[in-house]
Amino acid sequence: MSNDTGQADAPSSPGVSYVMPVLNDVRHVRAAVDSLLAQDYTGDVEITIAVGPSIDGTTELVRELQAADPRIHVLENRVGSTPAGLNLAIAASTHPIVIRVDAHSELPDDYARLAVETMLRTGAQNVGGIMDAQGRTSFETAVARAYGSRVGLGGTPHHVGGREGPADTVYLGVFDREMLMRVGMFDERIKRGQDWELNRRIKQAGGLVWFTPALRVVYRPRASMRALARQFFSTGLWRGELSRSFPTRGTLRYFAPPVLVLGIVLGTLLGLGGLVQLGAGATPWLLLGFTAPIAYAAIVLLASIVVTGRDGVRTSLWMLAVLPCIHFCWGTGFVLGYGSLAKGISALRNPPKAV
Structure with a gap:
């Protein structure tokens, strides 16, 4: 994909690579992977999981998931950080669309399809939507409500919603691989907020970061x-x-x-x-x-x-x-x-x- 006039000739369902860094996420990772396998997207799909040095059974679980489905690939992320895991997974994957997934997230079954349609329609190099925090316990529900409240996290669009259009950053992100490679992927020195910094470089390179409330991702808060x-x-x-x-x-x-x-x-x-x-x-x-x-x-x-x-x-x-x-x-x-x-x-x- 590219942001030029030749984009109209791109396939309507280009291949998609889901990339997911995990570390001590045994409680959530199966649901996250299941949500990827349940997508209604018709293009080619691969799932690359970069697992950090976990002590709670996460490594064993993702290996079981890999053995059960040939589309799932597992890599060892010795550094353990989120940006390092993302870069490992991106480098090891192959498709032109890269979808970042968090182990605490669960994608609705139309997520990839709507995201790719939005990219093709807008020419954006990164598309994202709303982090829909949902808790299972009373504590987690309180955290989820704080996420979605203006008094909690300030009411940014990717927490409470807003109009579709260009944005400084978006939750997770569905990326054009060509642009990711051009700007150098994630900066591994930045342990938090690396998505904002990457989107800054994408825009500096002439790319478009696009927010759409049509994309909602269920997020499981800390327990x-x-x-x-x-x-x-x-x-x-x-x-x-x-x-x-x-x-x-x-x-x-x-x-x-x-x-x-x-x-x-x-x-x-x-x-x-x-x-x-x-x-x-x-x-x-x-x-x-x-x-x-x-x-x-x-x-x-x-x-x-x-x-x-x-x-x-x-x-x-x-x-x-x-x-x-x-x-x-x-x-x-x-x-x-x-x-x-x-x-x-x-x-x-x-x-x-x-x-």
Whole structure:
């Protein structure tokens, strides 16, 4: 495929390569692979799984899946990171369309067909849609509601939907292989947010990144508070690094969580100072600092009721912990990342060499 006038002569169902990095995902990977095998796409298909050094039985499971279907190929991802696994899988696959799949995702059966139709119609080099987070437990449901809420992750189109059209980035991605090779695939130095950075290079190379709400991917959230905290701290850390290295007009919105965190911490410290003033017999004007954490607590309480009201009391109670976990872990990570603590290498501005 290409973005020129010759594209009209491209086959209506070009071959598709699904690429999936996995690491300790035994709970989700079978459902993800099953969703690929159930696609209604009529073109040639291959599935390449790059499995990292897992300790929960993931490696054994994907080997079983490989033995059961000749379209499934399994590679060893010794590095273990997501971008390294993606690059291994892309390099080992062959078809002109590359569909990124997450082990926590489940594609609807028309996903590949609609994505390829959209690519052929728009001439885009990357197409993506909505991450439709869905939980199975009360905790996971609370996380899913936070994902799809403006008070949770800010209401970006690939979380809450929006109009079809050009975008800065999209969830997962259905790529033109030719463009992937031209820009050098994923930057393996970037452990989180590598999709945003890749899409930046695609657009710099004259490509088109296209969002369409017609594509919805079921996403299974993390199953524990500890896993959620680690996920969002790491995500915030790398988003801070990327915002520092590649400032754009849209960077400002990423500062909302860290400003929130700093405001609450500062307000709490000032309020504690007010208690000291009160004990010393002075005018406790610093008690006004408590306004920030109290206002935040009220917002979280209201959001928990409104966003999860139909999901039951347990989910609403979990939301009281989930929202602060997301905000504080992401915000703290962002501050550290923006201070260039995300990684021990320099020259992130230098893109990877094209393959």
